Structures are given as C-alpha cells and as structure tokens.
C-alpha cells in the first residue's frame with residue numbers, strides 16, 4: 298500500500314518499523330564510549346581470570362554485493378592488494394594483543410570468521426591468513442572453528458581450502474531458496490549456487506554444516522516460506538539458524554522507506570514472522586531436530602555444538618580482529634574503528650584501533666549473561682549463584698512473575714524455562730531485565 302509521503306500512517310504495534318530488535322550484548326552499544334578506551338589497555342594488561350575461555354573473532358568486511366537488509370560494515374570494491382593490506386593489518390593487531398598479559402599462556406578455545414563474507418577470500422589468502430594466525434596463537438586446543446560462507450563464492454577449491462585450514466562449522470548464508478526473493482533483496486547468490494555449494498560442502502565432510510535463513514524478507518509469501526522449510530529439511534543440515542527480518546536504519550531498505558516517507562518496512566509484520574519461525578521449528582522438530590535457542594535447530598544436540606555462542610554467553614574473553622569488530626576482554630567491552638582507512642592508519646601507527654569501550658560492573662556482567670542465556674530458552678539458577686552469588690529468582694522476581702503470567706515462561710525451583718511463544722519473541726522480553734539507566738529505545 299502506498300501512503301501519501303506527507304501523511305505517513307501510524308504503524309500498528311506488530312508492524313516492522315526501522316530499528317534493531319536483536320539484542321547481542323549488554324549494556325547496549327549506545328553506552329560504550331570513546332572516554333573509556335583507556336579501559337582496554339587496563340584489561341589487556343591484566344591477568345586472565347581463572348577458567349575463563351578465550352576466543353578469537355576475525356572480521357572479513359568484503360562482499361560481492363551489498364544486500365538491501367545489510368547493516369554491517371562491508372566493502373564491495375576492494376581489489377586483491379587492498380584485501381591483502383587489510384589481512385596484514387589484522388595480523389599486526391593480533392600480534393600486538395597476543396603480547397599482552399591477558400593472553401599469556403592461553404590458546405583459543407574457539408575461533409570465528411565472520412563478516413562480511415569470509416569466503417570472499419581466495420584459497421591462497423585463506424591458507425596464508427590462517428597459517429599466520431596460528432603461528433601467533435595456535436589452534437590446537439580449539440574445539441570449534443566457525444566460518445561464514447556465501448554460497449556463490451564456494452567453489453570446490455575454496456571449500457577444500459576452508460576444510461584444510463581446520464574449519465569445523467561451515468555456516469551457509471542461504472537466507473532463502475527462491476531466486477526472485479534473493480534478487481529483490483540484493484543477495485549476490487541464486488538457488489543453483491546454494492545446491493551446488495551444499496553438495497560440495499557435504500563432500501568435504503565438515504563436522505557441522507549450518508544453514509542460515511531469514512523469515513520475512515521482502516516479497517516473502519506463505520507458500521515461499523513453506524518451500525524454504527521443505528528445501529531446508531530435504532538438505533538435512535546439521536543445524537539451521539533462522540533470524541526474523543529486521544530493518545536497521547543504515548540499510549538500503551530503510552533509505553528507500555525514508556525517501557518514500559514510509560514508517561512501516563515493506564516486509565511481514567512481527568506476528569507473521571514469529572508464526573513463520575514457529576512453523577519452521579515445528580516442521581524441523583517433526584523431522585528430528587531439537588530447538589536449541591530462539592534462532593537455532595540442531596539435528597544431533599549431543600554432537601552438534603555452538604561453542605562460540607555458548608562460551609560468549611557465559612563470559613568468555615573474545616578478541617575481535619578487524620574493522621568494526623567487537624571484543625570482550627576481562628570485563629571490558631570494546632569495538633574497533635568502523636571504517637577501514639582509519640583502522641589501517643591507527644594500526645600502522647602502532648596503536649590499537651579502538652573506537653569505543655565500556656567497563657562492565659559485576660552486576661552488569663551478571664545481567665549480560667542472564668539475558669544472553671535466556672535466548673537459549675532456559676536459565677539455571679545454580680549457575681548464577683555459583684558464579685555471581687545472585688539468586689535470579691529473587692533478583693528478578695517481579696519481571697519473572699510478570700512474564701510467567703503472560704505465558705511466556707515458567708519458573709521452577711531450579712530455573713527459568715521459556716515457552717515456545719516466549720522464545721520466539723525473546724529479544725523483546727529482555728529489556729525488562731536491564732538496569733533502569735539502560736532502558737532506552739536506542740540499543741545500537
């Protein structure tokens with residue numbers, strides 16, 4: 298429906314309007330500041346807390362094409378030399394951090410290559426990059442090496458290289474199986490590339506192949522979504538991750554909405570997206586999958602883990618490398634500079650490329666882990682008593698009673714369990730647990 302740009306319709310409660318709904322950290326990013334950059338040095342120069350796992354995130358900010366729903370820092374115009382300069386800079390960054398006391402005597406327990414499109418790198422670049430990373434921080438104790446791949450970039454040689462460098466989980470950014478939906482949303486790949494990449498990846502015998510889908514892309518329909526579920530189940534990946542489409546402010550979709558004076562995004566409303574994920578979860582359960590979080594289904598929960606997610610959500614140190622990457626070190630959150638040229642220049646000058654930081658208090662760390670673990674669908678009280686000396690049932694009694702009365706969760710003697718409806722809208726429930734000063738609509 299087209300509205301007169303001068304009189305935009307008031308969005309209904311369930312309409313998808315611009316903004317982020319997904320909560321990936323706490324306190325919210327809007328509270329991180331340049332003033333606290335000094336805290337990063339303090340954190341890196343401290344001794345590691347006993348039994349704290351270490352992870353490394355490596356950001357590859359290059360893509361073949363910018364998707365219309367994308368809000369990440371990505372570049373679609375860099376040549377091989379520029380990419381090499383960037384990779385060299387990430388190595389310099391890791392070298393500098395690995396010398397600090399916080400990393401002494403530690404090896405990463407998990408590694409994650411995200412983007413952007415890590416599979417945009419050539420096989421040669423991948424081998425060289427990972428050899429250099431391993432020479433600084435060996436991967437021999439890594440339980441998981443995760444890698445995001447865009448189907449159109451995954452030829453046989455590339456997949457062989459990804460396997461050879463030690464990747465255990467390959468996550469395929471399929472998003473949708475319909476060529477028209479892929480095209481209208483600006484994706485670079487088409488369904489033919491999806492099936493070819495999946496078959497080749499299976500032939501490489503990765504320990505885990507994950508398929509990413511998005512419920513509610515532009516021009517999604519009931520029939521197409523059902524087909525998405527059927528095609529996914531036919532491929533029988535080890536795990537499936539489904540996100541509900543959000544339209545952050547810096548996306549192409551939002552820019553078009555703004556130009557046309559629209560307040561409501563041209564995608565399904567939240568009730569419909571939740572129902573689509575609910576239907577997908579039910580179908581996946583019927584096909585033998587287990588729901589492992591508000592976004593994931595796994596075929597064999599004993600064998601198939603999400604180490605990166607689980608460790609990060611229980612307080613691991615994470616060293617983020619690359620432009621705009623996020624880190625969590627000894628209780629300090631920080632984010633790197635978000636533009637590639639300043640990122641390169643600052644590293645060249647021998648400094649760490651930090652944009653903003655936030656030192657968390659013990660209470661904030663407790664809340665962070667609680668809200669992140671709620672996304673798994675269950676939280677155990679004993680964990681919080683042991684780790685933080687906090688009885689969640691008392692600390693959050695009011696909020697838990699309220700959400701229980703709404704049928705969104707149940708509270709037992711041992712913990713909290715979200716209902717399926719609660720799990721499907723978990724990100725909207727978590728603000729209730731924020732400290733008063735962090736309850737703001739601005740979460741990015």
Ligand code: SF4
Nearest residue numbers: 360363364367412413
């Ligand atoms: S492939 Fe991913 S990172 Fe790249 S433009 Fe699309 S959504 Fe963004």
